[in-house]
Structure formats: C-alpha cells, structure tokens
Amino acid sequence: MKKIFCNIFGHHYSVSKKVTSHIKEYKCIHCQKEVTTDVSGNLALLTPELQDINRTLEHIYQRRHTATQQVA
Numbered sequence: 001m002k003k004i005f006c007n008i009f010g011h012h013y014s015v016s017k018k019v020t021s022h023i024k025e026y027k028c029i030h031c032q033k034e035v036t037t038d039v040s041g042n043l044a045l046l047t048p049e050l051q052d053i054n055r056t057l058e059h060i061y062q063r064r065h066t067a068t069q070q071v072a
Ligand SMILES: [Zn+2]
Pocket: 003, 006, 010, 011, 012, 028, 029, 030, 031, 032, 033
C-alpha cells in the first residue's frame, strides 16, 4: 500500500543522518527507502558502498570539526 503511494506521488524523504554540511542521508517516511547525496550533489540509492563512504566522510568531518573547536 505504502509503496504504491510512493509510485504515484513520489517518495517523501526526511533527513535520517547528517554526514557533513553538504551530504545527508534520507529515508522515505512511507516506504523506508534510503538515499544519500552523492559527490555531485544528486540523490543516489544508499548502497552499502555509499554508506561506507559516508561513514568515512563523517569521521573525517567530525575530526576536523572537533579540531577546529579545540583551536578556537
Ligand atoms: Zn517511498
């Protein structure tokens, strides 16, 4: 039922995880389909490979962010 809704009206994504200030992961509130922002800024299906890349980016981003805070 919910998937049919998405097929007709399109997915309704909400941010499920903020990876960096530019990259976020989204989940459809109706069918739980997960997508992410890819390097070119488009939405791509959240594959295990992309999830892996995001975890790495998140790690680097948080380390940088923490380092900046310590300097300031
Ligand atoms: Zn959906």
